Amino acid sequence: MVTEKQAIAPGYCRLSFKAPHIAGTAYPGQFVMVYMNSGYRHLLPRPFSIFTRNRDKEEVSLLFAVKGQGTELMASAEVGSLWKISGPLGSGFPALPEGSLLVAGGIGLAPLAFLAASIEKPRTLIYGARTASQLICPPGVLDLPNLEVIEVTEDGTRGERGTAADLLLGLLPGPPALFACGPGPMLRAVKTLCLHSGTPAWFSVEEKMACGIGACLGCAVQTPKGYSRVCREGPVFSAEEVFNND
Amino acid sequence: MVTEKQAIAPGYCRLSFKAPHIAGTAYPGQFVMVYMNSGYRHLLPRPFSIFTRNRDKEEVSLLFAVKGQGTELMASAEVGSLWKISGPLGSGFPALPEGSLLVAGGIGLAPLAFLAASIEKPRTLIYGARTASQLICPPGVLDLPNLEVIEVTEDGTRGERGTAADLLLGLLPGPPALFACGPGPMLRAVKTLCLHSGTPAWFSVEEKMACGIGACLGCAVQTPKGYSRVCREGPVFSAEEVFNND
Amino acid sequence: MINPGLSVNLGGIELASPLLAASGPFGYGHEYLERIDCSALGGIIVKGISLKPWPGNPPPRLAETASGLLNAIGLQNPGLDHFVKEDLPLLARAEPRLIVNIVGCDIDEYAAVAAGLSGLEGIDGLEVNISCPNLKAGGIAFGTDPAETYKVVGAVRRQTNLPLLVKLSPNVTDITIIARAAEAAGADGLSLINTLSGMLIDIETRKPLLGNIFGGLSGPAVLPVALKMVWQAAEAVKIPLLGMGGITTAEDALQFIMAGARAVAVGTGFFYEPEVISQVKEGLENYLVKHEIKALGKLEGAARKGGIINGAC
Amino acid sequence: MINPGLSVNLGGIELASPLLAASGPFGYGHEYLERIDCSALGGIIVKGISLKPWPGNPPPRLAETASGLLNAIGLQNPGLDHFVKEDLPLLARAEPRLIVNIVGCDIDEYAAVAAGLSGLEGIDGLEVNISCPNLKAGGIAFGTDPAETYKVVGAVRRQTNLPLLVKLSPNVTDITIIARAAEAAGADGLSLINTLSGMLIDIETRKPLLGNIFGGLSGPAVLPVALKMVWQAAEAVKIPLLGMGGITTAEDALQFIMAGARAVAVGTGFFYEPEVISQVKEGLENYLVKHEIKALGKLEGAARKGGIINGAC
Numbered sequence A, B: 001m002v003t004e005k006q007a008i009a010p011g012y013c014r015l016s017f018k019a020p021h022i023a024g025t026a027y028p029g030q031f032v033m034v035y036m037n038s039g040y041r042h043l044l045p046r047p048f049s050i051f052t053r054n055r056d057k058e059e060v061s062l063l064f065a066v067k068g069q070g071t072e073l074m075a076s077a078e079v080g081s082l083w084k085i086s087g088p089l090g091s092g093f094p095a096l097p098e099g100s101l102l103v104a105g106g107i108g109l110a111p112l113a114f115l116a117a118s119i120e121k122p123r124t125l126i127y128g129a130r131t132a133s134q135l136i137c138p139p140g141v142l143d144l145p146n147l148e149v150i151e152v153t154e155d156g157t158r159g160e161r162g163t164a165a166d167l168l169l170g171l172l173p174g175p176p177a178l179f180a181c182g183p184g185p186m187l188r189a190v191k192t193l194c195l196h197s198g199t200p201a202w203f204s205v206e207e208k209m210a211c212g213i214g215a216c217l218g219c220a221v222q223t224p225k226g227y228s229r230v231c232r233e234g235p236v237f238s239a240e241e242v243f244n245n246d
Numbered sequence C, D: 001m002i003n004p005g006l007s008v009n010l011g012g013i014e015l016a017s018p019l020l021a022a023s024g025p026f027g028y029g030h031e032y033l034e035r036i037d038c039s040a041l042g043g044i045i046v047k048g049i050s051l052k053p054w055p056g057n058p059p060p061r062l063a064e065t066a067s068g069l070l071n072a073i074g075l076q077n078p079g080l081d082h083f084v085k086e087d088l089p090l091l092a093r094a095e096p097r098l099i100v101n102i103v104g105c106d107i108d109e110y111a112a113v114a115a116g117l118s119g120l121e122g123i124d125g126l127e128v129n130i131s132c133p134n135l136k137a138g139g140i141a142f143g144t145d146p147a148e149t150y151k152v153v154g155a156v157r158r159q160t161n162l163p164l165l166v167k168l169s170p171n172v173t174d175i176t177i178i179a180r181a182a183e184a185a186g187a188d189g190l191s192l193i194n195t196l197s198g199m200l201i202d203i204e205t206r207k208p209l210l211g212n213i214f215g216g217l218s219g220p221a222v223l224p225v226a227l228k229m230v231w232q233a234a235e236a237v238k239i240p241l242l243g244m245g246g247i248t249t250a251e252d253a254l255q256f257i258m259a260g261a262r263a264v265a266v267g268t269g270f271f272y273e274p275e276v277i278s279q280v281k282e283g284l285e286n287y288l289v290k291h292e293i294k295a296l297g298k299l300e301g302a303a304r305k306g307g308i309i310n311g312a313c
């Protein structure tokens, strides 16, 4: 059931769901499948990273961009309406060492916000987007103890000016580990910097999904060991595993 | 736009639409096509006879039974919601001579209510159904000057006991003309009685439709002159034209 | 006004717009022409015409399926003479180009219809529907056999100088073989796809839903199948293609163009949304403007040529 | 408890329920078995197994279409040895019957896989997927040619006494010819349909959406096509049929049974609704009760036998 809805900025939305099992067992980097309430109009459920989790209220929330018909439908969900969601799915991030760097590009913030909230050790989040209006984190979510947040926009309309990768240049090497999620080009640039600086890194990646549980082999990504399933071995992969041949 | 909604009995609904062109030009027996607001879930619009028309308010209303997904969707329409309807379509009833008999079975009342409201000469409506709960005419609609209404149910739970055809036995010959709409078996029985008694009769019949305007030839019914289009030559046919070979 | 960048030449037929009404759903045209804005329509392909009137199939003839429509009209038509005397005069006055779809029970009937239509005022081309059962060859459709396809198209070709499209059936193992046979027999273009063969059953009466048992599936459900056949045909022949099957949006139409179609037709889409053609045209124009492409023709087969082309070129 | 009236014998495989998981979407079973109530499942057909591991196609492998799903997994699988050592032990413990789908690049590979699976504990039958491209015959699918079909099915038949289903491709001109070839070569039953060939194009990148360009269409969109092929196959052969293609409801399943299928399989339906099998089973039971029919088998082919049958008989 949808318990809360936050229309954040045009084209972005946050939905909270009552989901005791998911809220109770999920760890950062895992995702859920949201089933569309539309008959055959959308045969496939849509995957979304868990953005926040509240064990007491047995709730999880998702932060999403309206991309096509499915997310449009979700953005028009009413509080109290019943939506089927299944999860938690996939393999999340490994444990976060003190001093880690988290790098989020745009809507890629979702899994990293959950990761950031999972410990209280000092850690830094670089949160980048093209322009200020795409930095859409709802107020309060990133007000976490010992978390330093550095905002960066390509056009300089908020925070530093430049890309997340530009910023990283000045911060690497150093941090014991890096965790990132965002658009492909950003992750490719981050990967190059991490390999150069010898920083261990993990990325949350996306691929089209059908079953979400590892059965259909639909969500394959190429890794050095052959195809891996984003929904089962992933969505979190080490930097070495992904973005090798393109 | 939906201007009014009347949930009449379980499984029956009346919707009123603001539709100046249709309200201005329709005559009894004509129908409209209602486009479903459901993407590809329902490719085809659904045909409905015009039940009432209000020229001043520029409104028409439809009376319908919930049969499948399309009529379910219509029954959940909200007042103020926008629905596309097109019409008026088809060839309606010929002019009603004084003393005519109108015979409606169940939801077949829709076109006959409009027909009954089109003149003020004395006329009689036989309104039949299996049981009282299927006599679902909204109050007031049949309170027309010089109209005699005879209700009949097969189980005798309201009005006379029997079928509309049983009742007709006592009324034919006599009336100058008969106009009927209802389930196939009823129309077949009525046809037999009219032919026997030499009473000219017209029936409003149904067939699956796609275009509704005579282009696709999808709504054919067999007549002695070959196939006719229910949406163009019909939906009103003379008794001689239909129900000949089955 | 239609963007001049939308004009195309389909096998000798100059079309102001690449959007046509597919044969069948649009009937003989006047019903829709009276009711909707047809200014965006490049051409009308009228419902199949045979030599003598054909009665058509027993009802029911229609059934809705998931994102699709099953029909078994049975090629009901009033025959050549009636068409020429009654329907053609109404149509010849219309703005869009007129293409006549022709059908037959045997090769002679096809040839006779083609001959009867040749040289008439107002007809811009013929489309040969080879999905008809070949009564002299055991009832198997002409269009499922390359030799029969070659024969029937050749016979029509000898009767007419009109631009000749051949309408292919998708119910075949390899569409490229039939496409090549039609090209070799003198077709100026190919139309594809006709409907996929299908059926439904009413579980209450426990009988087939359609009077004819089998029918043809059309609409958005079949789009991926149609698109693949257009892609394959584009690799197999040099003559231009008219793509169709499930188109209701500009995005759908663009997929067909990028797969290799010169123009596209809409059938079932008219039932879903009678104003479909105006909407698709607007979407095409917006796409051209947004990507700074001067002529839609630049996009023909773009997806087979390696993806994004430079808008300016 | 499954209504005993739902049990059927599919070519020698005794099924407590006529509902199977189609090969592919259900993987090697354990992912779903861990998560959903599978008590209504009569059997599981695992994803195609080849002799050596197959890598599969480059991503993207999936695209949603109107009421359909386009997939190009490319028959990725871990190969015979891995399946026997790692997957089979997990599956053999499961309640439903186990049928292994087998694939190959040539006839020898099919035969070798069949031989390797014969006599193993826990395998109740084989399903030969003849939609694979025949590399020795120019890449055309075995299942589009009756002679190749006969050869590959015969080769598998000689390797095994297990009940043998042959999975037919719908991308053919005449399914009855292939169905008869498979029957003649010794099949105990036929599964149909596999996916329809299709594609989509991304109009922004102007490239095919799938990494493999072409993919297979499944889901409710294809149901009418599948149903017609089951109907035709039922007229052509005597062996029982496993019907599939777009089933998500009991009404869908009943249509296949009434067209002539002995049992039905669900593939894409699991993505749409993981609990699909329980829902369909419940619907079937309700139908039998409502119409006072003792065994589902009474309805097999009912629509080909003239409609409503007497519930009592």
Ligand SMILES: Cc1cc2nc3c(=O)[nH]c(=O)nc-3n(C[C@H](O)[C@H](O)[C@H](O)COP(=O)(O)OP(=O)(O)OC[C@H]3O[C@@H](n4cnc5c(N)ncnc54)[C@H](O)[C@@H]3O)c2cc1C
Binding pocket: A031, A046, A047, A048, A049, A050, A062, A063, A064, A065, A066, A067, A068, A069, A070, A071, A072, A107, A110, A111, A205, A206, A207, A208, A209, A230, A235, D064
């Ligand atoms: C593990 C995982 C976690 C994700 N987490 C989030 C999240 O937290 N917030 C968020 O906004 N989005 C997230 N996504 C992406 C999200 O699933 C898609 O944006 C969504 O499915 C689009 O659905 P639609 O019906 O609106 O769009 P469609 O009409 O289906 O497609 C619109 C666009 O979205 C892309 N898309 C469709 N399905 C997927 C998919 N499964 N993965 C990636 N791209 C897709 C299409 O290629 C297309 O460009 C995640 C994806 C994955 C795989």
Ligand SMILES: Cc1cc2nc3c(=O)[nH]c(=O)nc-3n(C[C@H](O)[C@H](O)[C@H](O)COP(=O)(O)OP(=O)(O)OC[C@H]3O[C@@H](n4cnc5c(N)ncnc54)[C@H](O)[C@@H]3O)c2cc1C
Binding pocket: B031, B046, B047, B048, B049, B050, B062, B063, B064, B065, B066, B067, B068, B069, B070, B071, B072, B107, B110, B111, B205, B206, B207, B208, B209, B230, B235
């Ligand atoms: C000229 C005409 C006038 C009509 N007037 C009325 C009316 O005033 N009130 C009313 O309740 N119904 C009327 N109908 C019937 C109405 O169109 C159908 O009940 C409706 O289309 C069912 O839609 P659905 O999506 O709910 O059902 P579906 O899921 O499409 O089908 C459910 C059942 O309805 C039947 N049905 C579907 N379409 C049609 C159709 N076009 N004609 C007849 N039966 C159909 C199906 O065979 C099936 O048994 C009329 C039909 C015609 C042709």
Ligand SMILES: Cc1cc2nc3c(=O)[nH]c(=O)nc-3n(C[C@H](O)[C@H](O)[C@H](O)COP(=O)(O)O)c2cc1C
Binding pocket: B216, B218, C022, C023, C024, C025, C047, C048, C069, C071, C073, C075, C101, C129, C167, C193, C194, C195, C217, C218, C219, C220, C222, C244, C245, C246, C247, C265, C266, C267, C268, C269
């Ligand atoms: C009701 C109907 C009637 C049709 N009649 C014909 C016909 O007479 N001749 C023909 O070549 N195709 C006929 N077709 C096929 C269409 O022209 C078209 O090839 C097919 O429907 C796929 O396109 P669509 O999905 O846009 O409808 C008919 C289709 C429908 C739905």
Ligand SMILES: Cc1cc2nc3c(=O)[nH]c(=O)nc-3n(C[C@H](O)[C@H](O)[C@H](O)COP(=O)(O)O)c2cc1C
Binding pocket: A216, A218, D022, D023, D024, D025, D047, D048, D069, D071, D073, D075, D101, D129, D167, D193, D194, D195, D217, D218, D219, D220, D222, D244, D245, D246, D247, D265, D266, D267, D268, D269
């Ligand atoms: C993702 C996916 C993978 C499939 N893999 C196989 C396979 O390995 N072997 C096979 O014979 N069929 C395979 N199929 C086809 C299905 O078994 C089935 O025949 C088809 O999808 C139609 O049924 P459906 O509409 O219920 O999915 C696959 C289908 C899908 C959607």
Ligand code: FES
Binding pocket: A208, A209, A210, A211, A212, A213, A214, A215, A216, A217, A218, A219, A220, A229, A230, A231, A232
């Ligand atoms: S979505 Fe099915 S294996 Fe990943």
Ligand code: FES
Binding pocket: B208, B209, B210, B211, B212, B213, B214, B215, B216, B217, B218, B219, B220, B229, B230, B231, B232
């Ligand atoms: S519905 Fe198209 S001709 Fe009547």
